[in-house]
Amino acid sequence: MELVQKPLLRALSGEAVWPPPFWLMRQAGRYLPEYRQLRAQAGDFIALCTSPALAAEVTLQPLRRYGMDGAILFSDILMLPWALGQSLRYAEGEGPLLEPIRDAEAFARLDPSGVANRIAPILETVTRVRSGLDQEAPKAALIGFAGSPFTVACYMVEGRGGGEFAHARRMAYSDPALFGRIIRLLVDSTIEYLLAQAEAGAEALMLFDSWAGLLPPIQFRRWSIDPTAAIVRGIRKVRPDIPLIGFPRLAGPLLPEYAARTGVGTVAMDTGMDPRWAVANVPEGITLQGNMDPQALVSGGDAMEAEARSILAAMRGRPFVFNLGHGIVPPTPPEHVAALARVIRMG
Ligand code: 1CP
Numbered sequence: 001m002e003l004v005q006k007p008l009l010r011a012l013s014g015e016a017v018w019p020p021p022f023w024l025m026r027q028a029g030r031y032l033p034e035y036r037q038l039r040a041q042a043g044d045f046i047a048l049c050t051s052p053a054l055a056a057e058v059t060l061q062p063l064r065r066y067g068m069d070g071a072i073l074f075s076d077i078l079m080l081p082w083a084l085g086q087s088l089r090y091a092e093g094e095g096p097l098l099e100p101i102r103d104a105e106a107f108a109r110l111d112p113s114g115v116a117n118r119i120a121p122i123l124e125t126v127t128r129v130r131s132g133l134d135q136e137a138p139k140a141a142l143i144g145f146a147g148s149p150f151t152v153a154c155y156m157v158e159g160r161g162g163g164e165f166a167h168a169r170r171m172a173y174s175d176p177a178l179f180g181r182i183i184r185l186l187v188d189s190t191i192e193y194l195l196a197q198a199e200a201g202a203e204a205l206m207l208f209d210s211w212a213g214l215l216p217p218i219q220f221r222r223w224s225i226d227p228t229a230a231i232v233r234g235i236r237k238v239r240p241d242i243p244l245i246g247f248p249r250l251a252g253p254l255l256p257e258y259a260a261r262t263g264v265g266t267v268a269m270d271t272g273m274d275p276r277w278a279v280a281n282v283p284e285g286i287t288l289q290g291n292m293d294p295q296a297l298v299s300g301g302d303a304m305e306a307e308a309r310s311i312l313a314a315m316r317g318r319p320f321v322f323n324l325g326h327g328i329v330p331p332t333p334p335e336h337v338a339a340l341a342r343v344i345r346m347g
Helices: 007-012 033-042 043-048 052-066 077-085 102-109 112-136 149-158 166-174 176-201 217-238 254-264 275-281 294-299 301-317 335-347
Strands: 071-072 086-093 093-100 141-147 204-209 244-248 266-268 289-291 320-324
Touching: 007 043, 007 204, 007 320, 033 043, 033 052, 043 052, 043 086, 052 071, 052 093, 052 335, 071 217, 077 112, 077 149, 077 176, 093 149, 102 176, 112 141, 112 176, 141 149, 141 176, 149 166, 149 176, 149 204, 149 217, 166 176, 176 204, 204 217, 217 244, 217 254, 244 254, 254 266, 254 275, 275 289, 275 301, 289 294, 289 301, 294 301, 294 335, 301 320, 301 335
Parallel strands: 071 141, 141 204, 204 244, 244 266, 266 289, 289 320
Antiparallel strands: 086 093
């Protein structure tokens, strides 16, 4: 029973493992010199995400330094719209830029029949990382992921990040039929995409709903909770036991309802969530993940240690996975990650 012994999978399955397993959102990336070097060789970001040897190498880089309990596939939530045929590029310093989808004609140009071909190299990366872990880090588990439909739709409609996604949020009110078609297409293709990652070797799956907190409660239920629940049902039909992590960022007081109604076994807390409030209000059988401030990791030292310890103290006895409340930011000094790992390992 190799799987059950991996601490991350035990915690994600509801066991209060202590010291808690950890991994960090965006643990691969620009704060690591070895990433920057490889990125410069790869050319653009999409080329890197679709080059299995390079993407697998980048996925494993942080584990070699810090021995995390989990590796997260190196890819991006926007690779799914790209696989659906939406044009996408990553502009230096600007983040992702897509051809916006604002009407039925633009929506009709998406082509779900192309997805399998376009995601093939990403699945090949999953398989390579999994065998890399078997060789190099047999106790670490591989996390596959996708964006949640609402967050991905935000980028698809807006065409870019960096703002408040006004066009996307307005479309949800003014043309819910079209917005609903985008969401349903994403639900179906995300189920297919995540099941394919599991088939290729992913041992847990995470859904990033980074912009869910922009929605007021009724909209949050309709566009974040319901589509996530549909994805969970679709995955459970085929893989009843694979651990699922949901990250409805900035959900605030709606976090317990998200946890209870989507069916995910683990919810990730964002930076602003009070871990004690989450322990008291998220149903007990659900594992919690999070949520140190990425800026505390930049700062390091005693302030960082105090943050990490207060989260550990709140979580002791609860099924828990230590993580940040959002992704690592590029100015993070790599040695601060090593210091954090030591604090977590002391429990
Ligand atoms: O130039 C570069 O190197 C590109 C920077 C970069 C990286 C390293 C982007 C562009 N994406 C990624 C990798 C990535 N993205 C991972 C890899 C695994 C890991 O965590 O180590 C993951 C899980 C994501 C997920 C992702 N992409 C999210 C959800 C999590 C979050 O941060 O909220 C979102 C919203 C994106 C969109 C995206 N892709 C890239 C950028 C800069 C952005 C954000 C754009 C914005 O500000 O709106």
